[in-house]
Amino acid sequence: MDDPFDILIVGGGMVGATIATVLRNSQYRVGLIESRPLAFQESTDAERSTAISYGSRRILERFGVWSDIVKYAEPIKHIHVSSRGRLGVTRIDAIEAGVPALGYVVENNRLSTHLYRHLQSGEVKLFAPASLRAIKPGPAASELIIEHNGGEHHLHTKLLIAADGAMSGVRDMLGIEAKRSDYDQSAIVCNVSSQLHHNNIAYERFTESGPLAFLPLFPSEQHDPRCAIVWTVSSKDLKSLLDLSDREFLAALQQQFGCRLGKLLQVSKRAAFPLALIHSRTRIAARTVLIGNAAQSLHPVAGQGFNLALRDSAALLECLLRQDACADPGESALLAEYERARKRDQRRMMYFTDTLVRLFGSRLPLLAHARAKGLLLLDLLPPLRHFIATQSMGTAWPLPRIGYPPV
Numbered sequence: 479m480d481d482p483f484d485i486l487i488v489g490g491g492m493v494g495a496t497i498a499t500v501l502r503n504s505q506y507r508v509g510l511i512e513s514r515p516l517a518f519q520e521s522t523d524a525e526r527s528t529a530i531s532y533g534s535r536r537i538l539e540r541f542g543v544w545s546d547i548v549k550y551a552e553p554i555k556h557i558h559v560s561s562r563g564r565l566g567v568t569r570i571d572a573i574e575a576g577v578p579a580l581g582y583v584v585e586n587n588r589l590s591t592h593l594y595r596h597l598q599s600g601e602v603k604l605f606a607p608a609s610l611r612a613i614k615p616g617p618a619a620s621e622l623i624i625e626h627n628g629g630e631h632h633l634h635t636k637l638l639i640a641a642d643g644a645m646s647g648v649r650d651m652l653g654i655e656a657k658r659s660d661y662d663q664s665a666i667v668c669n670v671s672s673q674l675h676h677n678n679i680a681y682e683r684f685t686e687s688g689p690l691a692f693l694p695l696f697p698s699e700q701h702d703p704r705c706a707i708v709w710t711v712s713s714k715d716l717k718s719l720l721d722l723s724d725r726e727f728l729a730a731l732q733q734q735f736g737c738r739l740g741k742l743l744q745v746s747k748r749a750a751f752p753l754a755l756i757h758s759r760t761r762i763a764a765r766t767v768l769i770g771n772a773a774q775s776l777h778p779v780a781g782q783g784f785n786l787a788l789r790d791s792a793a794l795l796e797c798l799l800r801q802d803a804c805a806d807p808g809e810s811a812l813l814a815e816y817e818r819a820r821k822r823d824q825r826r827m828m829y830f831t832d833t834l835v836r837l838f839g840s841r842l843p844l845l846a847h848a849r850a851k852g853l854l855l856l857d858l859l860p861p862l863r864h865f866i867a868t869q870s871m872g873t874a875w876p877l878p879r880i881g882y883p884p885v
Contacts (some may be wrong), residue, residue: 482809485507486635488648493770493787494641497591500541500795502601505803512606512721516594525746526586527706529693529781532577533872534788546592552696553579555678561687575867583693583706609717613651637808638766644756646772655759663688663776664716666709668748671702673740685734687711689779710779715873716750753777755832765808774824776831785872786827793819
């Protein structure tokens with residue numbers, strides 16, 4: 479029988495690793511269970527990047543990890559929103575919003591590497607790679623049965639944090655219902671280098687197949703200007719696009735995006751994943767909290783998935799870290815307090831991204847014309863534009879009262 483834990487986190491991706499990093503010096507005994515090896519130098523998702531809002535940067539500062547990340551974080555100083563084949567354009571500017579940057583773009587493997595380095599200090603017990611076999615909830619603790627290092631381990635924890643993604647095994651084992659709405663779309667993600675510098679502009683372009691995002695990236699070792707690409711396409715067109723040669727793919731991408739960055743020169747390895755809105759019937763259960771994509775998985779149209787998960791994590795950590803050292807981290811009152819604090823933001827962001835996808839995904843000519851006029855009107859109304867910027871930056875919600883003072 480393994481020693482009991484106060485908190486066990488299932489899922490060592492960016493959300494789970496962030497929570498474990500913040501809790502590593504707390505009064506709690508913390509463990510992290512991850513199905514893959516926690517590798518330092520290589521990542522299976524090297525072609526993927528994350529947009530970190532300005533509000534999320536402030537949370538990461540409070541967590542004490544932003545100083546490790548900032549040197550690889552490319553600032554977004556301007557956002558340019560357009561609709562292919564239409565005249566309407568909206569521009570959002572960091573100076574107008576009164577911030578140094580609207581957000582930042584960081585490659586996932588760089589972010590994960592820095593988080594894992596914090597976890598190697600030994601304060602967090604790591605089980606990786608490990609397979610979760612069963613969960614047995616109990617009145618005083620939950621029992622988890624895992625397979626690790628060739629043997630079966632029985633772990634007990636007062637609080638279980640499920641950060642194991644949209645297809646959460648914890649959610650399934652606990653019988654928590656999740657509603658899924660498929661968009662019949664897939665996202666192609668990759669990096670491209672371009673003839674012209676991005677000048678720290680993030681482009682969101684709505685096309686006939688779906689939204690196309692060009693996000694400014696930290697320069698490569700060859701100092702080529704680069705962008706991270708999230709190209710939403712119909713699932714029926716996915717295979718034909720992935721089967722294209724690099725040259726053919728760049729030509730198709732250029733046709734959709736245009737020439738604002740000059741000629742697109744090179745493309746990295748491409749990856750793709752299906753898109754759906756998935757949300758759990760409840761985010762809490764007996765001694766369990768669902769976090770990140772395990773709680774709600776959003777369309778990437780506004781780049782808000784990780785940022786919403788960070789706000790969820792900050793609220794949960796605030797509840798945990800203001801407890802007395804002898805308090806029970808899995809008590810029902812604490813979990814209910816967390817759920818109340820986060821319900822409004824979670825629902826609002828789900829409805830916002832879903833409405834945006836369905837509004838800009840319609841091919842009805844009258845609606846397309848109205849969308850273009852709406853973008854033009856938004857560009858002409860600074861107060862409304864400032865409201866949109868505040869929401870996208872995640873600054874409409876208070877900072878957690880934990881951790882380190884902001885930089």
